[in-house]
Amino acid sequence: MNALTLPDVAAQAARQALPLEWVGMCGIALPVFIEGQRLAAKADAGVSLDDGDARGIHMSRLYLGLETLEQQNLSPALLRRVLQRFLDSHEDLSDAAYLNIHTDLLLRRPALVSPLAGWKTYPVTVSARLKNKVFHVELKIDVAYSSTCPCSAALARQLIQQQFVDDFANKPLQHADVLAWLGSTQGIVATPHSQRSTAQLHLHLDEFIDELPLTSIINDAEAALGTAVQTAVKRADEQAFALANGQNLMFCEDAARRLNLALRRSPGVSEFHVRVIHAESLHAHDAVAESHWRREQP
Numbered sequence: 001m002n003a004l005t006l007p008d009v010a011a012q013a014a015r016q017a018l019p020l021e022w023v024g025m026c027g028i029a030l031p032v033f034i035e036g037q038r039l040a041a042k043a044d045a046g047v048s049l050d051d052g053d054a055r056g057i058h059m060s061r062l063y064l065g066l067e068t069l070e071q072q073n074l075s076p077a078l079l080r081r082v083l084q085r086f087l088d089s090h091e092d093l094s095d096a097a098y099l100n101i102h103t104d105l106l107l108r109r110p111a112l113v114s115p116l117a118g119w120k121t122y123p124v125t126v127s128a129r130l131k132n133k134v135f136h137v138e139l140k141i142d143v144a145y146s147s148t149c150p151c152s153a154a155l156a157r158q159l160i161q162q163q164f165v166d167d168f169a170n171k172p173l174q175h176a177d178v179l180a181w182l183g184s185t186q187g188i189v190a191t192p193h194s195q196r197s198t199a200q201l202h203l204h205l206d207e208f209i210d211e212l213p214l215t216s217i218i219n220d221a222e223a224a225l226g227t228a229v230q231t232a233v234k235r236a237d238e239q240a241f242a243l244a245n246g247q248n249l250m251f252c253e254d255a256a257r258r259l260n261l262a263l264r265r266s267p268g269v270s271e272f273h274v275r276v277i278h279a280e281s282l283h284a285h286d287a288v289a290e291s292h293w294r295r296e297q298p
């Protein structure tokens, strides 16, 4: 056996005494359980280094502190336990502990009309912090949806009206002729442009919340928008999607306002910031709107 002890550089004094706000590891691969599903995740784990004289933190203790995340459903209570373990393993060094978990939530979504269903991924980040015994959790969720430009729709309708005037001027209107005209590209001469769009939701949760309201927030956001992107699609579903788009024409401002009004009613949410991005098909750039809300303190 080697009688030499292993050198421990972290235990040495720092060359330049200075506290640090965050020290840790980013991008640690691990499985997590969310709503009963085992998902591949990446974790960022860190603590503050308040003892400015200490050379370093103990990375391995943070790494090992993540172990319980593999076995139990991700909940605020579990996150708090992990953060407390970070602090307990860094007594006299750290006052604050941080954990981000990045994953893709997989939800099975039904088709609009047909009995089909399929999977959709929602990029999610769960961020937790424990500082001076105050625990804080935030969620970031991306929700994809379709937006049809209301201006483009109005301009297209005007062209269709103009075409109607041209095609039926000075002619007695026959029901069958009008019906055929309505079903032709010669009659419906223009269509509005739509784009795949993303709502980036950043939510602060109440301190004593029991569960992470991931699915309910996604459901609230998709219901508010009315045009969530679909999974398995037959023609009947596509037609229902066309109707949903026609009945939910949206500028990015409309989408941001809809989300704001819906999310402020979501239980357990104390504050949020919404950013919607319409990846325009009219332009080569995006249309973007942001909105913020914070519950008033009683």
Ligand SMILES: Nc1nc2c(ncn2[C@@H]2O[C@H](COP(=O)(O)OP(=O)(O)OP(=O)(O)O)[C@@H](O)[C@H]2O)c(=O)[nH]1
Pocket: 008, 010, 055, 056, 057, 058, 059, 060, 061
């Ligand atoms: N603090 C720190 N450690 C690092 C860094 N990069 C790699 N490490 C390594 O992380 C490893 C684990 O550190 P510790 O947790 O202190 O390991 P240990 O001293 O064997 O474990 P304990 O006995 O629990 O303190 C060490 O081998 C460090 O060299 C860094 O930038 N900072």
